[in-house]
Amino acid sequence: MINKMRELDRGRVNALHAVGDRWRALPKWQRSLAFVAFVVFLYYLPLLGIPGLTWLRTDSISGGSNWAGVLFTCAVYVLVAIGLNVVIGLAGLLDLGYIGFFAIGAYAVALFGSVNSPVVQWFQREFDLPPTWAVTWAICAFIALVLALISGVLLGWPTLRLRGDYLAIVTLGFGEIIRIVARNLEGVTRGPQGISAIPGPEGPPSPDNQIFGLIDIKPWYWLAITVVLLMVFAVRRLEHSRVGRSWLAIREDEDAAAVMGVYPFKFKLWAFAIGAALGGFAGFLFASRYAFIDPTQFNVNLSILFVAMVVVGGSGNMVGVSVGAVLLAYLPERFREIADYRWLAFGLAMVLVMILRPQGLIPSRRRARELKDRAAEAEEAPAHV
Amino acid sequence: MNFDDLFGHIGQHTVDGLSKGAIYALIALGYTLVYGVLRLINFAHSEVFMVGTFAVLGLWTAFGVENNPPIGQAVLLLVLGLIVAALASGGTALAIERIAYRPLRRKNAPPLIFLITAIGLSLVLVEIFGLVLPKLLGEAVPSIFGRARIILGMPTIIEQKTLFTIFGTSITNIQLIVFVSAVVMMALLDWFINRTRYGRGVRAVAQNPETAALMGVNQERVIMLIFVLGGIMAGAAALLWSMRFGFTQNSIGFVLGLKAFTAAVLGGIGNLRGALVGGLFLGIVEVYGATLFQSSWEDVIAFVVLVVVLMFRPTGILGESLGRARA
Numbered sequence: 001m002i003n004k005m006r007e008l009d010r011g012r013v014n015a016l017h018a019v020g021d022r023w024r025a026l027p028k029w030q031r032s033l034a035f036v037a038f039v040v041f042l043y044y045l046p047l048l049g050i051p052g053l054t055w056l057r058t059d060s061i062s063g064g065s066n067w068a069g070v071l072f073t074c075a076v077y078v079l080v081a082i083g084l085n086v087v088i089g090l091a092g093l094l095d096l097g098y099i100g101f102f103a104i105g106a107y108a109v110a111l112f113g114s115v116n117s118p119v120v121q122w123f124q125r126e127f128d129l130p131p132t133w134a135v136t137w138a139i140c141a142f143i144a145l146v147l148a149l150i151s152g153v154l155l156g157w158p159t160l161r162l163r164g165d166y167l168a169i170v171t172l173g174f175g176e177i178i179r180i181v182a183r184n185l186e187g188v189t190r191g192p193q194g195i196s197a198i199p200g201p202e203g204p205p206s207p208d209n210q211i212f213g214l215i216d217i218k219p220w221y222w223l224a225i226t227v228v229l230l231m232v233f234a235v236r237r238l239e240h241s242r243v244g245r246s247w248l249a250i251r252e253d254e255d256a257a258a259v260m261g262v263y264p265f266k267f268k269l270w271a272f273a274i275g276a277a278l279g280g281f282a283g284f285l286f287a288s289r290y291a292f293i294d295p296t297q298f299n300v301n302l303s304i305l306f307v308a309m310v311v312v313g314g315s316g317n318m319v320g321v322s323v324g325a326v327l328l329a330y331l332p333e334r335f336r337e338i339a340d341y342r343w344l345a346f347g348l349a350m351v352l353v354m355i356l357r358p359q360g361l362i363p364s365r366r367r368a369r370e371l372k373d374r375a376a377e378a379e380e381a382p383a384h385v
Numbered sequence: 386m387n388f389d390d391l392f393g394h395i396g397q398h399t400v401d402g403l404s405k406g407a408i409y410a411l412i413a414l415g416y417t418l419v420y421g422v423l424r425l426i427n428f429a430h431s432e433v434f435m436v437g438t439f440a441v442l443g444l445w446t447a448f449g450v451e452n453n454p455p456i457g458q459a460v461l462l463l464v465l466g467l468i469v470a471a472l473a474s475g476g477t478a479l480a481i482e483r484i485a486y487r488p489l490r491r492k493n494a495p496p497l498i499f500l501i502t503a504i505g506l507s508l509v510l511v512e513i514f515g516l517v518l519p520k521l522l523g524e525a526v527p528s529i530f531g532r533a534r535i536i537l538g539m540p541t542i543i544e545q546k547t548l549f550t551i552f553g554t555s556i557t558n559i560q561l562i563v564f565v566s567a568v569v570m571m572a573l574l575d576w577f578i579n580r581t582r583y584g585r586g587v588r589a590v591a592q593n594p595e596t597a598a599l600m601g602v603n604q605e606r607v608i609m610l611i612f613v614l615g616g617i618m619a620g621a622a623a624l625l626w627s628m629r630f631g632f633t634q635n636s637i638g639f640v641l642g643l644k645a646f647t648a649a650v651l652g653g654i655g656n657l658r659g660a661l662v663g664g665l666f667l668g669i670v671e672v673y674g675a676t677l678f679q680s681s682w683e684d685v686i687a688f689v690v691l692v693v694v695l696m697f698r699p700t701g702i703l704g705e706s707l708g709r710a711r712a
Contacts, residue, residue, distance in 0.1 A: 094497045096504070158696045165426045165496050166695055169646060173688035176643075184681050300639065304504055311501055344512035350505025355488050358498050375492045 075224035081325035083278025089316035091271035092251030097175030105283030108144035148280020156272035194294025314360025396554030406668020407567035411622035412645035415615030421655035428503035431642020437623025438633035440473035471620035478616030515635035653701030
C-alpha cells in the first residue's frame with residue numbers, strides 16, 4: 001500500500017512540476033494578469049460564502065460565522081511561515097524558538113501601545129503625560145519590528161556558530177525563556193494577568209472604532225493580507241538577490257560556500273534577523289487584533305506548529321510554506337469537533353512527512369534534489385552512518 | 386538576591402541539588418549514548434521518561450497501593466516499578482528507533498530531519514498520553530488516566546524521614562535512595578560499556594562505524610542496544626522521580642528533557658561519566674539559582690547554563706567521548 005501511495009504521490013508531484021513549467025512558460029502579461037486576479041480573489045475571500053467550507057462555528061458570536069477571523073489567523077500564520085521559511089528553508093537553520101520573536105512583537109505593541117501597561121504608565125508618571133497617552137499604533141509597529149530584529153541578532157550572535165542541532169535546542173530554550181520572563185516580570189508585563197486595551201490602527205479598542213473593531217474582522221484580514229503580499233514580494237526579491245544565493249549556498253554546503261568567499265556567519269545572522277523581524281511583525285498584528293495578550297498564548301507547542309507549517313508545506317518554497325500554514329490554521333477550525341486531536345495530527349503529519357517526503361508536500365525543486373543526492377550517496381556507501 | 390539563605394544553608398541546598406541532579410543525570414545518559422554513537426540528538430527521549438512515569442503510576446494503581454505501605458511491600462513495589470518502568474521506557478525507545486530513525490538512516494537524511502521527526506514523535510507521544518489513552522481507558526481504569534492533561538498524583542511509597550544531620554544539613558531517606566540508586570545504575574552502565582563484549586561493540590561503532598562493521602560488529606544491533614540502554618536508564622529515572630515527587634503529567638517530559646540534555650552537554654555529550662558530572666552540577670546550580678532568585682526562575686537557569694556552556698566550552702566539562710576522538 002505504501003508503494004501505491006508513493007506512486008500516487010510521484011504523479012502528484014510531477015503534475016505540480018508540469019503546472020509550474022507551464023506557468024513559467026506563459027507570456028509575462030498573462031502571468032501578471034493571473035496574479036492580479038489571484039490577489040483580487042484574496043481580497044474578496046472574506047465575502048465568499050460557500051456552505052460547509054467558509055461557514056465556521058465560533059463561540060464569540062452566537063450563530064455567527066468566524067470565517068473572517070479564521071482568514072485573519074491564516075494570514076498571520078502565513079506571515080510567520082514566510083519569515084520562518086527564510087530561516088529554515090533558505091538558510092537551513094532550524095529555529096525552534098520562533099514563538100519567542102512572535103511574543104516579542106506582540107509584547108512590543110502591548111507594552112508601548114496600551115494604557116494598561118506598566119511601561120506606558122511609567123512614561124506617564126515620569127513625563128507628566130495625560131493618562132490617555134500611549135505610543136501610537138504605527139510607531140508601535142516600528143518598535144515591534146526593531147525589537148524583534150535586535151533580539152534576533154542578540155540570540156543569533158552567540159549561537160549561530162554552533163552546529164545545527166545545538167542551535168535548534170538553544171532556540172527552543174530561548175522561546176521558553178521569553179515566555180517565562182513575560183510571566184515572571186510582573187512589574188513590566190503584568191505577568192499572568194496579561195495586558196488588555198492593545199491599540200489597533202484607530203487607537204485603543206472602543207465601540208466608536210469605525211473600521212478596526214472586535215466584531216467585524218474583515219478589515220483586519222485585509223490589513224494582514226496586505227502585509228503578507230508586501231512581505232512575499234520583499235522576500236522573493238531577497239531570495240533572488242546575492243543574499244538569497246548565499247543562503248542557498250550555505251544551506252547546501254557551508255564549507256564549500258565559505259571557500260567560495262561567502263562568509264557563513266554574516267549571512268546566517270542576516271537570515272536570523274530578517275526571520276525574527278517578520279515573526280515579530282506577525283506577533284504585532286496578532287496582538288493588535290485580539291487587543292489582549294498573556295504569556296500562556298506563547299507556549300512552545302505554537303513554536304512547533306510553526307516549524308510544522310514550514311516543513312510539511314515544503315521548506316524553501318514560499319508557495320509550499322504558505323499552503324502549509326493555511327492548512328494547519330484552517331483545518332482545526334473547520335473540524336472543531338475533533339480539534340482536540342490537532343496536536344496529535346500535527347505530530348503525526350511531521351513524522352510522516354519527514355520519513356516519506358522530507359522535502360514537504362509542495363517541495364522546492366532545489367531542496368528535493370539536495371535530499372535525493374544525499375540518499376544516492378547513502379546507497380553508494382552503505383556502511384556510512 | 387537572597388545571599389543569606391544561599392550561604393546560610395549551603396549544605397542543605399547542595400544536598401537537594403545532588404538528589405535532583407541524579408535524576409537529570411540518569412535521563413542525560415539516554416541523550417549521551419545515542420549522541421555518542423549516532424551523533425544525533427534524540428529529542429523524543431524526554432517522552433521515553435514520561436512513558437516510564439506512567440508505567441509506574443499504572444502499576445501502583447493496578448495494585449491499589451495505599452500511602453505508606455509496610456516496608457517489605459514498599460521494597461517489592463519499588464523493584465516491580467523499576468522493572469515495569471524499564472520495560473516501558475526501553476520498549477518506547479526501541480519503538481522510536483525502529484519506526485522513525487531507521488528509515489531516515491537508510492536515506493542518509495541530514496541531522497535536522499532527524500530532529501524534526503523526533504519533535505513530531507514527541508508531540509504524538511505527549512498527545513497519546515494526554516488525550517487518546519484517557520479516552521480509551523477512561524472508563525476501565527478511571528483512577529489512572531482520569532482526565533486529559535492534569536497532574537496525576539501517586540501514592541507515597543516511602544515516607545520522607547530525616548535520616549541523619551551533619552553540620553546542620555539534614556539528609557532524608559528519599560534523597561539518599563535517589564542518589565545512591567542513580568549512581569549504582571550509572572556505575573552498572575559504565576561497567577557494561579567499558580568491560581563487556583557488547584559494550585566493546587558499542588564503543589567500536591562509536592569510534593568508527595565502517596571499521597567496526599568490517600570487524601564483524603552488527604551495527605544495527607548496537608544501535609538498538611543503545612536505545613534500549615538509554616530507555617532503561619530513563620525508566621530508572623522515572624521510578625525515582627515517581628518516588629520522590631509523587632506525580633506525573635503527559636507534558637512532564639519537555640522541560641525535564643531539556644534539562645537532561647543540558648546536563649549531557651554540560652558534562653560533555655557522548656561521555657557517560659560526563660552525564661553524571663553534568664547532571665549533578667546542573668542540579669546544584671539550579672537549586673542555588675532558585676534560592677538566589679525565585680523558584681519561578683528555576684527553568685530559565687538551566688537554559689542560560691546551556692547557552693553559556695555551548696558558547697564557551699561546547700565539548701563540556703569532561704569533553705566528548707565514548708571511544709571517539711573529537712573530530
